[in-house]
Structure formats: structure tokens, C-alpha cells
Amino acid sequence: MKKTLTLLLLAIASFGYAQVDIAMTSIDKPEFIQDGTNGATEFELQFTATNKGTALAAGDTIYYTWAILNEARTQVVVAANPSLFILGSAVASGATFQSPTYNVGVNATLGTTVPINMAVLAYAFNRSAPVVDADSTDNSLFKSYLWEKRYGASISATSFNDDNVAVYPNPVSEELNVDILIAQSNNVSVQLMDLTGKVVVDNSTIVGLSPNHYTLGVADLKNGVYILKVTNGENVSTTKVTVAH
Secondary structure (H helix, E strand, O other): OHHHHHHHHHHHHHHHHOOOOEEEEEEEEOOOEEOOOOOOEEEEEEEEEEEOOOOEOOOOEEEEEEEEEEOOOOOEEEEOOOEEEEOOOOEOOOOEEEOOOEEEEEOEEOOOOEEEEEEEEEEEOOOOOOOOOOOOOOOEEEEEEEEEOOOOOOOOOOOOOOOOEEEEOOOEOOEEEEEEOOEEOOOEEEEEEOOOOOEEEOHHHOOEEOOOEEEEEOOOOOOEEEEEEEEEOOEEEEEEEEEOO
């Protein structure tokens, strides 16, 4: 009997805790995103959520994270580390609450105006395990933006591969252009190698460069096939390039 009563009390407690539930209502900030300076882009982040479960108490913890996806939402461009904030006051069932305004950013720029989607996910830490809302189907929200280039920045309107790198023209005669859609500041390496792996053009001999655009002089190279290696942070992209004078 005592064991049965204990199990019943645990079941009731678990049922009560399982009603902790919030839903994303709106992404209030940023209002726009624009390339920053020195290879970094910063913007404000703020969102509103609705408490759909039992009352939240002051001191309860809200987990949140955000990401930037391409327009089709098929590729993550930037993913942030999860963060937490503490509710400063109680939130009644059915009421809304707004997150603090955070200054966030990425160590990168785009160099062009690109349609993107901002994704924000948030939920209340449950008071029991597992640490999820009672309903996790409404904890994320998307909002469409234009990530805008800074005034004076330019990048060719060309196709980028899955690694966010564009290489053109190919075949090439004199100058090879390399565009990086989102360049990791101070962490980019561009190398052109022959088929033996010997580097024939690298960052030190590039004709012109910017955080997102590189021009490699190939006029002195022999005709043939080369391998372009672009290291962008932890991402490595390789492309076959044909030099034909």
C-alpha cells in the first residue's frame, strides 16, 4: 500500500511538472542584419514567447538558441551556442514574456545582400527529467530577412557551391576569382596546387583580396588542371580548375 501511494504521488508530481510549456510568439530583433567591419557582423536578438502551461515562477530558467539559414531553410549558415536567461518575475498561464535584448554576432561577413531566415528556439527548463516542454512542436520560429552588404562592398552574382565558395571563370586564362559567401575572419586560406600537391599560388601571391573576394593571378602557370583549396575556418573546399591560355 505504501509503495502504491508513493508511486501515485510520483506520477502526480511528474504530471504537474510536465505542464511546463512555452511557445515562441515572435522574433522582435534583429530588424535587419548588415555586414559589420573587420570581418565580424553584430546585431541585436530579442524574442517573445507565450506561457501555455502552468505558471512560471521568478527564477525559472529559459533555454534559447538561434541560427541563420539560407532562404530555402535547407542549409545552416550560422549556428549559435545555446544560452540561458532567468525570468525576473512570474509569468501566469496564458501570459507572454519577452527575452532580454542580447548583442550577438558572428565572426564573419557575407559581402553581398542575401535572403536568409533567422531561426530562434526557446523552451522552459522542466522541473523534472527530461528537460523539455510538454509540447515541443511550437518552440521554434522562423523570420525572413535580407542580410545586407555594407555600403561599397561588392561580390559577383554567381553560383556558390555547398561550401559557400564560388570559383570563376573556369577555365581561366589570367585571373581566377574566388568568392566566399561567409568568410571566417582571419581564418581563410586560399591555395592553388598542381596535381602533385605543390602549391603554385597562395595567399602571399594573390593579386587582390578582401574578406570575401580573392583574385589569383594564373597568367604564368602552364596550361593544365589544378586544384583550388579554400580553407574557411574548419571548412575545407576543393575545386578542379583548368588553366587555358
